[in-house]
Amino acid sequence: MTDRLESLQRKQSQIRAQIQQIQAKERTKEKKKQTRRKFLIGDAIMSQLESGQFSQADLTKLMDEFLTRPKDRDLFGLETEVDSEAIALPEKAASANSKKTKASSSKSPTASTAKKAKRRRRTILDADKAG
Secondary structure: OOHHHHHHHHHHHHHHHHHHHHHHHHHHHHHHHHHHHHHHHHHHHHHHHHHOOOOHHHHHHHHHHHOOOHHHHHHOOOOOOOOHHHOOOOHHHHHHHHHHHHHOOOOOHHHHHHHHHHHHHHHHHHHHHHO
């Protein structure tokens, strides 16, 4: 290779490294903004709770619909039901249970609530990214 080609390849490598650094900084900035937004949303709700514009019952209902992880639900004193669908069954038991599941088409309200909460969170996060 010629000296010129080697020099250009070194510069290219340096530029790629600079691009990666800038992109990492931008991701960090965006994550900090997102964290700040979440904090301010929580602060606004807490302020409304204290002033009586938002009731404790409304907050409990909201959190019950939104929180899915047992650890998070426990933090707010909410029931932490185990979702039977999430437990992995051995294949033989799974095939026997699939017949039972098909027969009873009603899903547990907690499972559907958890799915709705996940969709809402995705929608909120997608809106933040777009805006």
